[in-house]
Amino acid sequence: MSNSPVLITPDNQQIVLQLDKINKVFNEGTPLANHVLHDVSLQVSRGELVALVGTSGSGKSTLLNIMGLLDLYSSGKLRIQGHLTQGLSEQQRTQLRSESIGFVFQFHHLINAFSTIDNVLMPLMLRYGKPNQEQTEYAQYLLNEVGLANYAHTATNRLSGGQQQRVAIARALVTRPALILADEPTGNLDTQTADEVFDLFERFNLEHQCAIVIVTHDPRLSARCPRTIRLTDGRIVYDGASANLPNAFTKAV
Amino acid sequence: MSFFNAITRLRNSLWIEWRIAIRFLAESPLQTLLISVAISVGAAVIVFITALIMGLQTNLINKTLGTQAHIRIEATQQHNNFSEFPDGKYVWIFENPRDQRLQTINNWQEVRDTLDQYSAFNTVSPLISGPAFATKGSARASVALMGIDPKRYTGIINLKEYLTEGQFSIEASDILIGYQLAKDLGLRTGDKLRIDAGDNHQSVMNVAGIFELGVRELDRRYVYTSLKQAQTLLNLPGGITILEIKILDVFSAEYWAQRIQKLTGLYVQSWMESNGQLLNALNSQSMTTQIIRVFVAMSVIFGIASVLAVSVVQRTREIGILRAMGSSQQQILRVFLLQGGLLGLTGSLLGVLMGYTLIQIFNAIDTKLFVIELETSMMLSAIFIATLAGVLAAMVPARRAAKYDPAVAIRYV
Ligand SMILES: Nc1ncnc2c1ncn2[C@@H]1O[C@H](COP(=O)(O)OP(=O)(O)OP(=O)(O)O)[C@@H](O)[C@H]1O
Ligand SMILES: [Mg+2]
Numbered sequence: 168m169s170n171s172p173v174l175i176t177p178d179n180q181q182i183v184l185q186l187d188k189i190n191k192v193f194n195e196g197t198p199l200a201n202h203v204l205h206d207v208s209l210q211v212s213r214g215e216l217v218a219l220v221g222t223s224g225s226g227k228s229t230l231l232n233i234m235g236l237l238d239l240y241s242s243g244k245l246r247i248q249g250h251l252t253q254g255l256s257e258q259q260r261t262q263l264r265s266e267s268i269g270f271v272f273q274f275h276h277l278i279n280a281f282s283t284i285d286n287v288l289m290p291l292m293l294r295y296g297k298p299n300q301e302q303t304e305y306a307q308y309l310l311n312e313v314g315l316a317n318y319a320h321t322a323t324n325r326l327s328g329g330q331q332q333r334v335a336i337a338r339a340l341v342t343r344p345a346l347i348l349a350d351e352p353t354g355n356l357d358t359q360t361a362d363e364v365f366d367l368f369e370r371f372n373l374e375h376q377c378a379i380v381i382v383t384h385d386p387r388l389s390a391r392c393p394r395t396i397r398l399t400d401g402r403i404v405y406d407g408a409s410a411n412l413p414n415a416f417t418k419a420v
Numbered sequence: 421m422s423f424f425n426a427i428t429r430l431r432n433s434l435w436i437e438w439r440i441a442i443r444f445l446a447e448s449p450l451q452t453l454l455i456s457v458a459i460s461v462g463a464a465v466i467v468f469i470t471a472l473i474m475g476l477q478t479n480l481i482n483k484t485l486g487t488q489a490h491i492r493i494e495a496t497q498q499h500n501n502f503s504e505f506p507d508g509k510y511v512w513i514f515e516n517p518r519d520q521r522l523q524t525i526n527n528w529q530e531v532r533d534t535l536d537q538y539s540a541f542n543t544v545s546p547l548i549s550g551p552a553f554a555t556k557g558s559a560r561a562s563v564a565l566m567g568i569d570p571k572r573y574t575g576i577i578n579l580k581e582y583l584t585e586g587q588f589s590i591e592a593s594d595i596l597i598g599y600q601l602a603k604d605l606g607l608r609t610g611d612k613l614r615i616d617a618g619d620n621h622q623s624v625m626n627v628a629g630i631f632e633l634g635v636r637e638l639d640r641r642y643v644y645t646s647l648k649q650a651q652t653l654l655n656l657p658g659g660i661t662i663l664e665i666k667i668l669d670v671f672s673a674e675y676w677a678q679r680i681q682k683l684t685g686l687y688v689q690s691w692m693e694s695n696g697q698l699l700n701a702l703n704s705q706s707m708t709t710q711i712i713r714v715f716v717a718m719s720v721i722f723g724i725a726s727v728l729a730v731s732v733v734q735r736t737r738e739i740g741i742l743r744a745m746g747s748s749q750q751q752i753l754r755v756f757l758l759q760g761g762l763l764g765l766t767g768s769l770l771g772v773l774m775g776y777t778l779i780q781i782f783n784a785i786d787t788k789l790f791v792i793e794l795e796t797s798m799m800l801s802a803i804f805i806a807t808l809a810g811v812l813a814a815m816v817p818a819r820r821a822a823k824y825d826p827a828v829a830i831r832y833v
Contacts, residue, residue, distance in 0.1 A: 265747075278741060
């Protein structure tokens with residue numbers, strides 16, 4: 168990112184993600200205009216594990232997509248690892264995304280045409296081409312970590328839902344990103360599998376010190392995150408320790 | 421083969437795009453197979469039709485040019501000379517056309533030697549040709565006396581190949597006559613024949629061989645003898661009337677004819693000028709095949725484009741994932757361009773094979789008709805063009821894939 172604005176100072180070096188009055192309006196300037204996010208400001212530091220909660224339609228996915236540079240915001244400021252993202256070209260956004268961010272989606276979203284280990288390696292292959300031995304070994308190590316050591320060359324559509332989600336997590340980690348964004352990663356898993364997957368997030372959060380933002384509807388899981396951010400109608404109504412989250416909120420979910 | 425080297429290099433620099441493209445194609449095998457077959461049928465039709473028409477035309481040209489020179493050089497025609505007209509005045513002239521005596525080419529040896537220098541010409545052969553009567557007993561026939569240099573003339577018409585009886589000899593009083601003439605006059609090899617060229621120039625000749633060129637007119641009129649004999653009979657000692665040329669590239673005949681005309685100031689005519697109708701027929705044939713080729717190619721291109729357009733929609737979610745995994749728009753674009761190119765490549769490889777088989781079958785059915793040859797350069801260019809067409813066809817769908825909004829594409833189910 169040589170010619171993009173760099174904003175790393177000793178103070179905010181630890182800040183992975185910084186949003187300042189982010190607004191999002193879909194179909195801006197048309198009769199269908201839909202103001203989904205209102206002045207959203209927040210910071211996520213290195214090593215944090217954050218739950219993003221809210222009712223359906225409150226704008227969680229929209230916010231996550233903006234954080235991950237998958238979507239554009241309408242106004243405000245967004246910094247990822249100090250890089251101001253305003254005015255970046257599509258190519259620069261892609262590069263920043265591939266260097267700093269890993270995604271995990273609700274429906275595991277693997278590419279069925281490739282084997283398990285190739286799916287894990289995909290972010291690296293897209294960036295560097297043919298993987299070298301070190302990269303392959305790291306991917307295999309991550310597969311071991313998520314408990315799929317023997318499935319490296321299995322077709323992904325032979326795996327169960329929980330297994331596929333674990334592959335997706337390994338894939339999100341393979342670039343050693345500073346930030347992992349997970350949109351309802353346990354949304355379609357049974358309770359036990361959901362717990363196992365969440366265990367993985369917790370472990371990697373501790374071991375690799377990567378910041379993780381998880382969108383979830385499951386109050387048990389959000390309670391396991393030290394910090395919770397709550398959205399209502401596109402506004403942050405709570406941002407703080409999960410333990411202090413007002414009871415009224417947890418019930419509403 | 422540099423074409424395949426280029427593909428290998430492309431594969432290395434576009435490693436991941438190449439892999440994704442291959443996997444995507446392999447993941448919907450039926451779709452890939454169907455469109456490949458469609459492409460290959462199109463390619464086979466193009467290859468077969470092109471080769472067929474080329475074979476047909478080559479055959480026609482060979483047949484036509486087998487018994488004639490590509491370029492004929494003659495002395496300029498006789499015309500009336502007029503004194504300068506006074507300026508600003510109109511002059512009425514009553515002109516009688518001149519009689520055209522047999523005209524010899526001045527310094528023909530020099531002209532021949534000059535033309536021998538050009539590597540574009542296979543043969544430059546002198547010929548003295550004039551009218552005469554052939555008589556045997558009371559039978560008479562008007563013939564064209566052809567005095568040739570036997571060594572050089574072989575390059576124009578290889579008479580030995582056309583001999584049906586006797587042998588190739590025009591030494592001393594030996595002559596070669598056509599098979600129609602032999603029939604008309606009741607002649608066989610070894611028979612005597614009187615040649616009368618007028619003005620009391622006549623001689624009794626010995627029929628050494630009989631040829632059949634396959635052109636009635638020539639088989640009836642041509643009587644071959646040596647240069648010297650013909651010169652004596654036609655009373656043109658040392659002279660010739662025509663220089664004939666066989667050229668390497670038959671279609672450059674007109675170009676060379678004009679150059680020689682400028683160079684020598686003589687009257688020069690190419691086969692293309694004297695066979696205008698044949699050339700016309702060949703041209704309209706080429707145009708027809710061209711039109712067929714364009715339409716077949718168009719349907720192939722649209723076929724590839726529509727299959728890829730469907731595939732892009734089917735792959736929406738995967739495109740979204742790839743974008744989220746950090747792929748650039750260009751990479752997505754290249755994945756689909758490559759798919760188009762690969763479809764074109766495999767389809768045309770298959771098609772060329774099919775076309776080749778068709779041609780072999782055609783050649784095996786009736787060898788007497790004519791033989792179609794399939795040139796390697798033609799096959800390679802067909803494959804190259806089809807691959808390029810595949811990439812081009814993929815342009816529109818590929819651009820659409822690259823432009824997908826990743827946030828929207830990911831939600832797609
Ligand atoms: N591409 C879009 N165009 C227009 N409106 C959109 C688009 N995407 C989302 N929206 C709207 O934005 C609002 C927030 O949607 P979003 O998906 O962010 O909610 P969410 O909190 O993730 O909900 P859920 O819990 O159901 O996933 C909704 O009203 C939705 O209709
Ligand atoms: Mg959502």
